[in-house]
Amino acid sequence: MDMLLKIFPVNQRFSKSFMTSLFLTLLFACFVSFFYLTVTADRQESIVRLCLVTGIALLYFLMMKTGYIKRYRSIFFISFSVLFIISFVGHLYDARGHMYLSRANISQLETPFCHIVIPMTIVPAALSKTIIFPAKMSGSYASIGSMVGIWLLTIFTIGRGWCSWVCFYGGLDEGFSKIGKKKRWNIDRLKKMRLLPFAVLSFVVLASFLVQSAVYCEWLCPFKTTTEYAQIVDFKSFIATVIFIGLFVTLVIVLPILTRKRTQCGLFCPFGAFQSFFNKSTLYRVQIDKNKCKDCLKCVSGCPTFSLTKKSLEKGKTEITCTRCGSCIDNCPEGAIDYKIAGVPFTQKDDYFNEKDHSKKWKQYIAGKLNEIFDPRVFLISTAFLFGVIISSRFLTDAILRISNLIMNGTMLH
Amino acid sequence: MLQKIRIIIMFALAGMVFISVPVYFINFGSQSVGNFMTRVLKIRVDPVYSGGELMAIFNDPYDDDKGIGTYTYPDAKEYSPYRGHLDLVKYIVRKPVHEGAWSEFNKFWVMELVFNTLENPLNAPAGFSFPLINIYISLDGKNGGTTRSAFPGIQASFDSAHPWHYLVTVHGWQIDGSLYNSEGKYVSKVLVDIIKKDDKIRVTIPIENNTGLETLTDKSISYHYVTVGNFSLTGENHFKPIFLSATTHFGGGNPEPECGPRIYDYLQPSESQYDILSAYNPEKRKYAVLRPVKVIAGEGLHIPDNKNDTMDSAEKTYQVKKRKRKMDSLKSLIKMVEEVPEDVDIKTELACLYFEMGEDEKALTIFNQLTGESDSDQSLVLAYLGALHAKKAASKGNNVEKIIIVKESLAILDRAVSQAEPGSLSMIHVLMCRANVFRSIPDDVFGKLDTAVADLKTLKKISKINGLKEIYINVSDLLGDCYIRKGWHKKAVDSFHDGQIMAFAAGDEYHVLKLKNRILFAEKQYLDHLIMNL
Numbered sequence: 001m002d003m004l005l006k007i008f009p010v011n012q013r014f015s016k017s018f019m020t021s022l023f024l025t026l027l028f029a030c031f032v033s034f035f036y037l038t039v040t041a042d043r044q045e046s047i048v049r050l051c052l053v054t055g056i057a058l059l060y061f062l063m064m065k066t067g068y069i070k071r072y073r074s075i076f077f078i079s080f081s082v083l084f085i086i087s088f089v090g091h092l093y094d095a096r097g098h099m100y101l102s103r104a105n106i107s108q109l110e111t112p113f114c115h116i117v118i119p120m121t122i123v124p125a126a127l128s129k130t131i132i133f134p135a136k137m138s139g140s141y142a143s144i145g146s147m148v149g150i151w152l153l154t155i156f157t158i159g160r161g162w163c164s165w166v167c168f169y170g171g172l173d174e175g176f177s178k179i180g181k182k183k184r185w186n187i188d189r190l191k192k193m194r195l196l197p198f199a200v201l202s203f204v205v206l207a208s209f210l211v212q213s214a215v216y217c218e219w220l221c222p223f224k225t226t227t228e229y230a231q232i233v234d235f236k237s238f239i240a241t242v243i244f245i246g247l248f249v250t251l252v253i254v255l256p257i258l259t260r261k262r263t264q265c266g267l268f269c270p271f272g273a274f275q276s277f278f279n280k281s282t283l284y285r286v287q288i289d290k291n292k293c294k295d296c297l298k299c300v301s302g303c304p305t306f307s308l309t310k311k312s313l314e315k316g317k318t319e320i321t322c323t324r325c326g327s328c329i330d331n332c333p334e335g336a337i338d339y340k341i342a343g344v345p346f347t348q349k350d351d352y353f354n355e356k357d358h359s360k361k362w363k364q365y366i367a368g369k370l371n372e373i374f375d376p377r378v379f380l381i382s383t384a385f386l387f388g389v390i391i392s393s394r395f396l397t398d399a400i401l402r403i404s405n406l407i408m409n410g411t412m413l414h
Numbered sequence: 415m416l417q418k419i420r421i422i423i424m425f426a427l428a429g430m431v432f433i434s435v436p437v438y439f440i441n442f443g444s445q446s447v448g449n450f451m452t453r454v455l456k457i458r459v460d461p462v463y464s465g466g467e468l469m470a471i472f473n474d475p476y477d478d479d480k481g482i483g484t485y486t487y488p489d490a491k492e493y494s495p496y497r498g499h500l501d502l503v504k505y506i507v508r509k510p511v512h513e514g515a516w517s518e519f520n521k522f523w524v525m526e527l528v529f530n531t532l533e534n535p536l537n538a539p540a541g542f543s544f545p546l547i548n549i550y551i552s553l554d555g556k557n558g559g560t561t562r563s564a565f566p567g568i569q570a571s572f573d574s575a576h577p578w579h580y581l582v583t584v585h586g587w588q589i590d591g592s593l594y595n596s597e598g599k600y601v602s603k604v605l606v607d608i609i610k611k612d613d614k615i616r617v618t619i620p621i622e623n624n625t626g627l628e629t630l631t632d633k634s635i636s637y638h639y640v641t642v643g644n645f646s647l648t649g650e651n652h653f654k655p656i657f658l659s660a661t662t663h664f665g666g667g668n669p670e671p672e673c674g675p676r677i678y679d680y681l682q683p684s685e686s687q688y689d690i691l692s693a694y695n696p697e698k699r700k701y702a703v704l705r706p707v708k709v710i711a712g713e714g715l716h717i718p719d720n721k722n723d724t725m726d727s728a729e730k731t732y733q734v735k736k737r738k739r740k741m742d743s744l745k746s747l748i749k750m751v752e753e754v755p756e757d758v759d760i761k762t763e764l765a766c767l768y769f770e771m772g773e774d775e776k777a778l779t780i781f782n783q784l785t786g787e788s789d790s791d792q793s794l795v796l797a798y799l800g801a802l803h804a805k806k807a808a809s810k811g812n813n814v815e816k817i818i819i820v821k822e823s824l825a826i827l828d829r830a831v832s833q834a835e836p837g838s839l840s841m842i843h844v845l846m847c848r849a850n851v852f853r854s855i856p857d858d859v860f861g862k863l864d865t866a867v868a869d870l871k872t873l874k875k876i877s878k879i880n881g882l883k884e885i886y887i888n889v890s891d892l893l894g895d896c897y898i899r900k901g902w903h904k905k906a907v908d909s910f911h912d913g914q915i916m917a918f919a920a921g922d923e924y925h926v927l928k929l930k931n932r933i934l935f936a937e938k939q940y941l942d943h944l945i946m947n948l
Contacts, residue, residue, distance in 0.1 A: 138448020
């Protein structure tokens with residue numbers, strides 16, 4: 001155990017006991033297994049799935065046991081993004097023989113519907129009953145139905161937590177933001193910058209409504225570079241491709257390295273801005289205990305999505321753009337920041353069960369364990385991580401199989 | 415109190431997350447949300463992406479890639495299984511789109527052609543090897559146009575009521591198709607997309623200002639001539655010639671290679687494709703005149719699919735034609751019987767026609783009335799009654815009963831032959847009835863195949879002497895069949911060959927082709943027989 005603690009230092013204020021962590025991990029692993037191990041698979045795939053469940057369970061255990069969220073979430077989140085791209089691109093080559101989106105694919109509504117499109121489609125769908133995107137309504141994994149279904153679930157549960165736990169693109173700029181140890185450009189000073197995604201959101205929603213087409217996907221999405229892009233057939237599609245690559249290099253690679261911030265997610269992504277509005281409708285919040293806060297501003301400078309300011313600290317809560325990534329909670333030396341359940345007063349380490357006068361020892365023991373388990377943090381992590389794991393399940397397995405195929409057979413295609 | 419609320423909320427949350435999320439994904443998933451959006455909220459994906467709203471759908475019969483009814487594919491192995499590659503089965507026209515999205519053109523008009531099978535064994539760049547598609551479009555109310563093809567090669571002309579204004583040509587050896595005007599002048603490129611899983615070719619025509627098609631609206635009426643030929647790199651305007659007999663590189667079954675249309679499949683309007691395409695006149699060098707389909711929103715002509723119909727389309731059309739002729743005769747005969755009820759000859763003719771058309775009950779009623787009538791040809795009446803009796807046996811379940819009825823019918827038929835006047839026309843009918851029954855019943859039970867052969871031989875002689883070509887062809891076919899059953903393959907080949915020569919002389923392409931296949935079959939059987947004996 002000492003050895004383990006040396007390797008994985010424990011945040012004493014939030015750590016769970018070994019038994020509680022193990023119990024929660026087993027519970028979580030059971031649900032994860034439901035998605036990974038019940039699917040029919042050959043022997044090789046079964047082994048990969050088993051390894052993945054074990055790896056995910058280990059990350060969850062470490063989050064529970066050590067109390068550090070961001071560190072282990074990042075490992076999952078960045079891996080998810082990288083493996084998603086491998087799997088997605090491999091799948092495109094398997095299915096189409098190319099990475100670009102051809103006219104035939106568009107006409108057959110074979111464009112995967114990604115969550116970023118949702119805000120652009122809502123207004124036309126409400127007014128003209130049409131979805132302005134060439135995807136299938138239901139039936140495939142990336143259909144409008146599946147993505148809207150998942151999105152509706154997040155509205156009431158994790159809100160913008162999507163951007164740090166579920167989004168298959170977010171891990172890319174988070175990954176690049178971790179390259180280098182020093183901030184080369186302190187972007188925090190540009191306070192108004194955090195309003196930029198809302199401007200982008202307003203623009204793309206309005207423009208999409210006016211031209212009856214998802215403008216962001218057609219012209220502005222940096223992730224087209226790593227997933228699928230429109231076939232270059234004319235000058236217009238050439239310019240669009242130049243914009244995609246330019247934005248990807250700037251927002252996902254260069255700026256995150258310079259600023260150590262998730263600039264694409266924090267300054268540009270319209271879905272992030274859109275999802276921010278639902279942060280108020282979710283059950284989980286991030287709360288700051290003003291009594292404990294010493295104004296060290298480590299949380300402000302460490303926040304990757306510009307969601308903490310001096311002003312927000314004074315109010316005792318984050319901005320609506322908070323992605324529940326746990327960075328501020330990990331960074332706060334005073335333990336003044338934690339998750340809370342909406343509508344329930346914020347108290348640190350509530351001793352509800354311990355306060356009772358338990359005459360018997362075993363009752364005290366159980367009460368202690370329950371106190372550990374019924375923690376907002378446990379629920380948020382479990383909910384958000386489960387979402388991420390469900391969304392990623394297919395891609396992670398597929399990508400690992402493709403990589404092993406590359407090593408053994410020299411091809412990533414199935 | 416608040417603490418308790420907190421615990422309740424947490425339990426509720428735990429339940430919601432750990433139960434509802436997995437259940438949602440496993441049991442309902444995207445399907446339920448998608449269905450809810452589609453059915454309840456009535457939301458749909460903007461049809462602009464799939465090429466615009468549907469305007470008209472035309473179904474074309476399966477397996478009618480035979481041009482005038484007799485065309486065959488070239489013998490090259492790439493054409494295997496020698497059907498379906500040039501078989502257009504559906505033509506879909508979408509409404510013109512004036513504000514395109516995610517598209518090369520802002521204004522476009524989409525047509526989709528679904529084929530029986532769309533293969534690319536020759537690795538053509540556009541993704542399909544054989545079809546040469548020409549869509550001639552006549553715009554209602556537009557002046558000008560022409561009834562002649564802008565480019566020779568197709569060997570067809572167009573309905574003078576609907577002269578065409580635009581021609582869209584598409585083939586697999588060029589990435590984009592071409593749009594021409596009626597003067598044969600190139601107007602614009604046409605986008606061609608292949609949807610392999612649906613065997614579909616999507617054609618997107620620009621209707622921008624410079625094309626002259628910009629006035630097209632949802633309500634526009636147009637007439638489309640959709641032809642599918644076989645692509646040839648060196649052929650006249652890429653039309654591969656079709657000759658009388660197929661060779662490795664050229665199709666066969668065209669009795670007039672210089673005049674017959676080089677169209678394997680034609681999107682048929684209400685008339686039959688074979689009727690339209692075969693209406694050419696080689697003597698006067700007049701090409702077949704194509705009739706278009708009318709395209710107007712919601713008024714697509716829907717010819718039912720007959721994918722599961724196993725009957726060969728050429729034969730079916732031949733039969734349909736025959737039946738049509740018979741129907742016309744039937745109408746006039748019924749009228750005549752009503753006018754002159756005492757005329758037994760007309761009555762006999764009507765009963766014979768009913769028999770041929772399978773109306774057994776009606777035929778039986780009339781023949782029963784004619785039995786004993788002194789004016790009627792009793793041998794003919796007996797022959798048909800015998801044949802009807804034999805047909806009745808087929809419907810009996812009990813084998814003993816069957817045998818008894820067949821034996822009765824054999825006796826009636828023998829009686830009919832004995833009463834027939836040798837060399838008369840009725841003798842032909844009587845012998846035909848007997849031969850047909852005798853060759854249809856099991857030889858090992860009744861032993862009548864030899865008699866059938868003898869009857870057919872007599873019939874062959876009589877029909878040859880009297881110049882009855884149709885009967886001669888049919889009898890040669892039946893006789894060949896009897897020979898095959900007896901294992902006399904060489905004789906069978908000869909008999910089929912006789913029939914084929916007569917069919918060729920009579921200009922009966924259907925039987926030329928049919929007997930050609932029978933000869934091949936008999937020769938193969940003969941070879942197998944020789945090999946087995948070796």
